[in-house]
Amino acid sequence: MAQRIGAHTIRLTEEVCISASAGVAGPMEKQGPLGAFFDRTFEDERMGESTWEKAESRLQNTAVHTMLDKAGLQPTEVDVIFAGDLLNQCISSTFGLRELQIPLCGQYGACSTMAQSLAMAAVFVDAGAAQRAAAVTSSHFCAAERQFRLPLDYGGQRTPTAQWTVTGAGAALLCRGAEGPRVRCVTIGTIRDYAVKDVANMGAAMAPAAADTLLRFFEDTGTAPTDYDLVLTGDLGLVGSTLLRELMKQHGRDIAAVHNDCGMMIYDPQRQDVHAGGSGCGCAASVFCSAIMQRLKRKGLRRMLFMATGALMSPTSSQQGESIPGIAHLLEIEA
Amino acid sequence: MAQRIGAHTIRLTEEVCISASAGVAGPMEKQGPLGAFFDRTFEDERMGESTWEKAESRLQNTAVHTMLDKAGLQPTEVDVIFAGDLLNQCISSTFGLRELQIPLCGQYGACSTMAQSLAMAAVFVDAGAAQRAAAVTSSHFCAAERQFRLPLDYGGQRTPTAQWTVTGAGAALLCRGAEGPRVRCVTIGTIRDYAVKDVANMGAAMAPAAADTLLRFFEDTGTAPTDYDLVLTGDLGLVGSTLLRELMKQHGRDIAAVHNDCGMMIYDPQRQDVHAGGSGCGCAASVFCSAIMQRLKRKGLRRMLFMATGALMSPTSSQQGESIPGIAHLLEIEA
Numbered sequence: 116m117a118q119r120i121g122a123h124t125i126r127l128t129e130e131v132c133i134s135a136s137a138g139v140a141g142p143m144e145k146q147g148p149l150g151a152f153f154d155r156t157f158e159d160e161r162m163g164e165s166t167w168e169k170a171e172s173r174l175q176n177t178a179v180h181t182m183l184d185k186a187g188l189q190p191t192e193v194d195v196i197f198a199g200d201l202l203n204q205c206i207s208s209t210f211g212l213r214e215l216q217i218p219l220c221g222q223y224g225a226c227s228t229m230a231q232s233l234a235m236a237a238v239f240v241d242a243g244a245a246q247r248a249a250a251v252t253s254s255h256f257c258a259a260e261r262q263f264r265l266p267l268d269y270g271g272q273r274t275p276t277a278q279w280t281v282t283g284a285g286a287a288l289l290c291r292g293a294e295g296p297r298v299r300c301v302t303i304g305t306i307r308d309y310a311v312k313d314v315a316n317m318g319a320a321m322a323p324a325a326a327d328t329l330l331r332f333f334e335d336t337g338t339a340p341t342d343y344d345l346v347l348t349g350d351l352g353l354v355g356s357t358l359l360r361e362l363m364k365q366h367g368r369d370i371a372a373v374h375n376d377c378g379m380m381i382y383d384p385q386r387q388d389v390h391a392g393g394s395g396c397g398c399a400a401s402v403f404c405s406a407i408m409q410r411l412k413r414k415g416l417r418r419m420l421f422m423a424t425g426a427l428m429s430p431t432s433s434q435q436g437e438s439i440p441g442i443a444h445l446l447e448i449e450a
Numbered sequence: 451m452a453q454r455i456g457a458h459t460i461r462l463t464e465e466v467c468i469s470a471s472a473g474v475a476g477p478m479e480k481q482g483p484l485g486a487f488f489d490r491t492f493e494d495e496r497m498g499e500s501t502w503e504k505a506e507s508r509l510q511n512t513a514v515h516t517m518l519d520k521a522g523l524q525p526t527e528v529d530v531i532f533a534g535d536l537l538n539q540c541i542s543s544t545f546g547l548r549e550l551q552i553p554l555c556g557q558y559g560a561c562s563t564m565a566q567s568l569a570m571a572a573v574f575v576d577a578g579a580a581q582r583a584a585a586v587t588s589s590h591f592c593a594a595e596r597q598f599r600l601p602l603d604y605g606g607q608r609t610p611t612a613q614w615t616v617t618g619a620g621a622a623l624l625c626r627g628a629e630g631p632r633v634r635c636v637t638i639g640t641i642r643d644y645a646v647k648d649v650a651n652m653g654a655a656m657a658p659a660a661a662d663t664l665l666r667f668f669e670d671t672g673t674a675p676t677d678y679d680l681v682l683t684g685d686l687g688l689v690g691s692t693l694l695r696e697l698m699k700q701h702g703r704d705i706a707a708v709h710n711d712c713g714m715m716i717y718d719p720q721r722q723d724v725h726a727g728g729s730g731c732g733c734a735a736s737v738f739c740s741a742i743m744q745r746l747k748r749k750g751l752r753r754m755l756f757m758a759t760g761a762l763m764s765p766t767s768s769q770q771g772e773s774i775p776g777i778a779h780l781l782e783i784e785a
Contacts, residue, residue, distance in 0.1 A: 116451055117579035119529065123553060125579045166770050194454065195638050203538040204764035205558045206772075209641065213775050218458060218638035220566055220779075221762075223540045223556035231555055235570070242577030244452035244460045244636075301579075303530050303553035306544065427556075429539035435501050437541075440548050444555075 117241050121335025123328075125301045127241040133233075133448070134293035135188075137181035138405030139174055140397075141256070141282030147382045152406035153283075154181045160257055160282060168206060171255035171284075174397065175200070175211030178286035178404070179251050186288050190215040193288070194245035197222050197232035200253050200396050201280075202262060207253050217249070225425030226321075226350050227304070228252045229285065229400040230444040233421070234301040236289045237446065246290060253284035254395030263314075263430060276316040278352045278394035281381060285400030287408070296411040300336060300447040304328040306427065308440040314433050318355025318391055321424035324441035325351060326362035328422060332445050333368055340370045344416045347407065348443075349399030349423030350378035352392030377402035399423040411450045421446045452576050456670025458663075460636045462576040468568075468783070469628035470523075472516035473740025474509055475732075476591070476617030482717045487741035488618075489516045495592055495617060503541060506590035506619075509732065510535070510546030513621035513739070514586050521623050525550040528623070529580035532570040534563035535588045535731050536615075537597060542588050552584070560760030561656075561685050562639070563587045564620060564735040565779040568756070569636040571624045572781065581625060588619035589730030598649075598765060611651040613687045613729035616716060620735030622743070631746040635671060635782040639663040641762065643775040649768050653690025653726055656759035659776030660686060661697035663757060667780050668703055675705045679751045682742065683778075684734030684758030685713035687727030712737035734758040746785045756781045 118126045137154040145156035155177055162173040175198070183190060196215075199222035200207035208221055224231040232250035239245040257267060259280040265271040289298070307324035325348055333339060340346060340363075351359055356376045363370045377399045378392035403421055410416045422445040428437065453461045472489040480491035490512055497508040510533070518525060531550075534557035535542035543556055559566040567585035574580040592602060594615040600606040624633070642659040660683055668674060675681060675698075686694055691711045698705045712734045713727035738756055745751045757780040763772065 117577045119578065119581065168766060168770065199558065201539075202764070203766060204536075204560065204762065206762070206764045206767045209762040209775055210767065210772060213641045213643060216640045218640050219777060220570070220638060221558035223534065223558040225539065235555070238574060238577055238579045242452045242573055242579070243454065244573045244577070246454065303555060305551045305553050306548045308548060427539065427541070427544040429537070429541045431503055431538060432541045432545065435503065437545060440544055442554060 117238060123302050123331045124335035127237060127298060129241045130292045131237050131240045131289055131298045132293045132295040133287050134290050134295040135182050135186035136287040136404035136408045137178050137185060138285045138401040139178045139283060140401050144281060144283050144381055147387060149381055149402060149406045152409060154405060167255055167258040168202060171207040171253050171258050172211035174284040175207050175251055175253040178284040179215060182286040182288055190217050193217045193247050193249050195220060195239060196249040197235040198251045199223050199228035199232060201259055224442060225427050226394060226396055227423045227425030227442050227444050228396050230421060230423035230446060233287060233446055234444055237298040237301055240289045240291055248289050249286060251286035252396040252400040254280050254397035256280045256282045259395060273390055274315040275390055276354050277390045278317060278378060278392050279389035280395040281393045281398035283397035283401030285404030287404050297449045298446055299449055302328055302332045302445040304443040306440045306442050308438055310438045312438050316354060317394060317426045318352040319358060320426050320439035321351060321441040322355045322358035324443040325359045325422060325424045328443040328445050330366055340368055340373055343373055343418050343420055345419040346370050346374045347419060347421050348376045350394040351376050351424060352378040352394060354391045414450045417450045419448050421448055452573060458637050458666045459670035462572060462633060464576045465627045466572050466575045466624055466633045467628045467630040468622050469625050469630040470517050470521035471622040471739035471743045472513050472520060473620045473736040474513045474618060475736050479616060479618050479716055484716055484737060484741045487744060489740060502590055502593040503537060506542040506588050506593050507546035509619040510542050510586055510588040513619040514550060517621040517623055525552050528552045528582045528584050530555060530574060531584040532557050532567035533586045534558050534567060536594055559777060560762050561729060561731055562758045562760030562777050562779050563731050565756060565758035565781060568622060568781055569779055572633040572636055575624045575626055583624050584621060586621040587731040587735040589615050589732035591615045591617045594730060608725055609650040610725055611689045612725045613652060613713060613727050614724035615730040616728045616733035618732035618736030620739030622739050632784045633781055634784055637663055637667045637780040639778040641775045641777050643773055645773045647773050651689060652729060652761045653687040654693060655761050655774035656686060656776040657690045657693035657697060659778040660694045660757060660759045663778040663780050665701055675703055675708055678708055678753050678755055680754040681705050681709045682754060682756050683711045685729040686711050686759060687713040687729060689726045749785045752785045754783050756783055
């Protein structure tokens, strides 16, 4: 039975645990600072498939299979999977999960999708609507570039605020009363639109939503940044993270000492030419489900917030002159 | 507290009711047999907007505002809204709901999205994760044609199995213990892929998923088609409905006497040139939230199943040679 606290937060009352997870990634992510933490990496951006879209499906499929193997479970033992990605009509999820035959609820929150999917899974398990619920999201640099920006072959210039879409996926399994980090609270975000129109600056478009959700969570729960070892955002990158920290400071909730961002952790800016950092549905998912889950499990982290942000635009909406609305969903997690 | 029954069905234990709903539609739908039932219709396919995509956002926005007006509520009194559509990155939902500032969880299940969104809302309310949860989906003929098929200006020929995307939206509000039809059970579907590749025959691609979910529901709950006044599918159309009835008959669960399909109800095939019937996220949503909800409220229906089916393809997946996977989600509803 969940309980609403404050205006926007859901407190879970059962012991909802993340009992298993897996993060998988591509060759560039393997070469980054978190390379050794991924459960599986691929040497080739195609992952043995004929197209980048099928390669992204392979990432998602591999993440779920690896997670199930670690949990010692068959796909039939999972009651529902919440899944999403950035491709039109979420085809990475559809074709990646098709053979698994797990009841599927497709989620779309742009790069916030992993937090949203984890939130759905947590509420379903807490409610008894599922004994075991899974969450998975993915992204792929090459598939995203040609869909959202330019064909790679153009060799287009990237601006300093641009982020690099992570080639990766992460999957997590939630159930009651198992070993593993516990999900305590969930905050579902609302759309924030500060009229940013620069599609090469997603961090700026998403930072206000991140600040909004984080402030609501602190207000609803009566907690403060100092109550947490880590406030982890999904893919704000360098520009968005700087803005978020400034916004939080302005509101008297300085997070600088505890904040980190998956998009800043996954690549080495000195060695890897990623400009403002990593992004994509697969960024938060692959980092949280590998390096962060491993830290939680060995109690290197005791209490954290995981918040993924999404830029809810499409090339069509941008071509039609629209701004980029942001959204952020949050989970409070204890080791 | 939800309860799992059988392998795939969730039984809600609280009195989760659909306390208000609204269906809105375009000019062609207004001229159809259900024209008088919609809460609001538009004379023009543009709905006063400059593009079809913005027009679809207007449909979704109008559906939610109309529903809130009927319920006598402000947007701030809704804890969460589950929303989706067919456009890339679900922009009808984002831009249609942006000003409402209701916590948003984007859903993607192609044309199954209304059943999925209602299911999410029902579980959240049952669990206490939301006091009031809403569901809304939309589609727009002109926006869908140019994204999925051809620009309208080409005047392309349509095959006999092709369906006509409904210009419409539907919104529903769920809460506990109110007046209104009650959601009893939810069945989340799995992907079924019978290797149909004809993008002008979505009914055939989706019918196996519909049969699968319906058979699982009957098995899980120990019910039979004769226990229901109506088994309502979302947009199988003429071809898909015929196939579903045949498949169900083959499995000893003849639904012919109680089955109807929103895609077959919304247009008059004698007067309106829609070939195999209506389709789209807005088809099931606008019909269920208007004509069907009105019948439920005046007890013209006592016990029914609402099941929406989705074809989880994209133009890209079809161009890459993929088949069209189907999915179907179901709700059991009592007046």
